[in-house]
Amino acid sequence: MWAIHVPVLYKEVLNYLIPANDLSLMVDSTLGEGGHSELFLKKYKNIHIIGLDADSEIQSRAQERLSEYKDRIVFKNDRFDHFWKNYLGPDVDIILFDLGISVYHYKISKRGFSFLLEENLDMRLDRNDSLNAEYIVNNYDEVHLADIIYKYGEERYSRRISRAICTYRKNKKIKKTSELADIIYKAVPKDYKHLKNHPATKTFQALRIEVNDELNRLSEGLKYSIRHLNSNGLLGVITFHSLEDRIVKNFFKENVDSLEILTKKPIVPSDAEILSNPPSRSAKFRVVRRKKNEV
Numbered sequence: 001m002w003a004i005h006v007p008v009l010y011k012e013v014l015n016y017l018i019p020a021n022d023l024s025l026m027v028d029s030t031l032g033e034g035g036h037s038e039l040f041l042k043k044y045k046n047i048h049i050i051g052l053d054a055d056s057e058i059q060s061r062a063q064e065r066l067s068e069y070k071d072r073i074v075f076k077n078d079r080f081d082h083f084w085k086n087y088l089g090p091d092v093d094i095i096l097f098d099l100g101i102s103v104y105h106y107k108i109s110k111r112g113f114s115f116l117l118e119e120n121l122d123m124r125l126d127r128n129d130s131l132n133a134e135y136i137v138n139n140y141d142e143v144h145l146a147d148i149i150y151k152y153g154e155e156r157y158s159r160r161i162s163r164a165i166c167t168y169r170k171n172k173k174i175k176k177t178s179e180l181a182d183i184i185y186k187a188v189p190k191d192y193k194h195l196k197n198h199p200a201t202k203t204f205q206a207l208r209i210e211v212n213d214e215l216n217r218l219s220e221g222l223k224y225s226i227r228h229l230n231s232n233g234l235l236g237v238i239t240f241h242s243l244e245d246r247i248v249k250n251f252f253k254e255n256v257d258s259l260e261i262l263t264k265k266p267i268v269p270s271d272a273e274i275l276s277n278p279p280s281r282s283a284k285f286r287v288v289r290r291k292k293n294e295v
């Protein structure tokens with residue numbers, strides 16, 4: 001299979017997340033196309049992995065890619081918060097979260113994650129969910145929509161953008177990514193149109209976070225997952241924006257009684273990695289080790 005997503009900070013992930021022994025058990029909480037998992041399966045000939053993803057479509061790509069390791073990897077189509085809350089298996093040695101979405105989602109999934117492509121506004125990782133981006137932009141009231149764009153996009157022009165969306169939809173339902181990107185572009189001041197990032201970038205991020213309830217799921221996923229980490233077990237999280245990173249940083253700090261923080265500052269990609277894999281540019285990697293005593 002041809003994988004489009006290049007695993008981020010892969011050298012650093014392998015350097016930090018070293019299995020305790022030959023028969024270690026790892027959970028890749030965000031399997032995606034299986035890039036990180038493949039590296040572990042290749043490097044450690046006896047490691048076993050449980051690979052989770054909320055999205056069954058990307059998971060089938062990982063399944064195909066990792067077919068030669070099928071005796072050592074189990075695939076679960078599940079949200080990581082739900083998985084960890086209900087986990088009844090043995091405690092594990094390594095847990096990885098590589099948050100957000102994959103290049104596959106932006107470029108191939110046809111679910112409207114990118115304002116650069118002409119697609120329906122969907123943005124669901126799990127197509128069985130009822131809430132999608134089209135519903136939000138056409139139904140949330142102006143204040144609620146502005147709050148979402150501000151809170152999850154950290155967008156300073158959230159109110160203007162929300163007002164423009166609500167005015168537009170009085171005449172016509174907003175269905176396409178390009179339509180929404182255009183409404184946003186027209187709503188923001190001139191000097192905001194010429195920045196490095198398109199003015200729709202933050203609003204699209206906010207919608208995606210709202211559709212998939214990403215931040216609540218992250219908090220819950222962290223909380224439940226560490227309960228299943230062996231003593232000396234390692235948990236690593238790669239984040240891609242400040243909202244995620246803040247949650248992870250604070251969670252680690254709040255749990256210093258049970259977790260030893262191994263990365264005083266987050267690990268970030270080298271210039272060479274950013275050059276060869278631009279989607280890595282905002283990545284931050286933090287790692288903790290479970291202390292011997294119980295939480």
Ligand SMILES: C[S@@+](CC[C@H](N)C(=O)[O-])C[C@H]1O[C@@H](n2cnc3c(N)ncnc32)[C@H](O)[C@@H]1O
Nearest residue numbers: 007030032033034035036053054079080098101
């Ligand atoms: C950045 S990608 C992972 C890429 C992967 N490490 C690789 O190297 O191919 C993040 C993945 O996490 C999945 N995901 C996001 N939120 C999730 C959640 N709450 N539960 C399970 N999977 C989730 C997405 O569907 C996506 O495939």
